[in-house]
Amino acid sequence: MYYTKDHEWVKVEGNTATVGITEYAAKQLGDVTFVEKPVTGKDIKKGQVLCDVESVKAASEVYSPVSGKIAQVNGSMEEFPGIVSSLPESDGWIAKIEMSDPSEASQLMNAQQYGDYIRTIK
Template sequence: MSQVRYSKDHEYISVEGDVGTIGISEHAQAQLGDVVFVELPAVGDKLAKGAQAAVVESVKAASEVFSPVSGEVVAINSDLESEPSLINEDALGKGWILKLKLSDPAEVTALMDEAAYQDFLKSIA
């Protein structure tokens, strides 16, 4: 299994080869509450690190999802169109949002590992 890395905006990326699976963290989905709609990017979209990649809407608020790295969208989780609640049920599994072919794999190393992310969450609590 690949290592999961996190951004300060609460996105995660799990990289296998040169493709990263991106979604929102457990913390982010818990803060949002029940997810009711997900606006997905298009396959083929090119995203810069920090650019808006998707929008997740919950009963509480709409939240932008930013790409933690640069690359090209190679897949989207179309299951979220009919079952956005997958993000609440399994944010780091079935609730993934998109897959990105990395344009600069070194960007991943700048993100937080699980321990650093947990420390970050404590610092903002």
């Protein structure tokens, strides 16, 4: 698993990156009530907005941690958006991206670096 400063996580399997928000982000957001559905088949660049996420407290944006084509979107989110905050790092994944440059993922933070980063912003 890799992590971004904007609190997304990426799990890499072959050329596919599964993307979601971190436990930390989920805790900050509170119960998620709406996730804008990313468009399957769309090309996205690292750092571009993947989707909007809304919670009972705020609206925020999820940025794509990698570049590539949006291959799949979590179908559970539409009916059960709360899954993104209740199980953010497993069943609450947001999208799967076919990476155009897999080296981007390995440039992100690992679990320990992300843990250290969170402590600096607390």
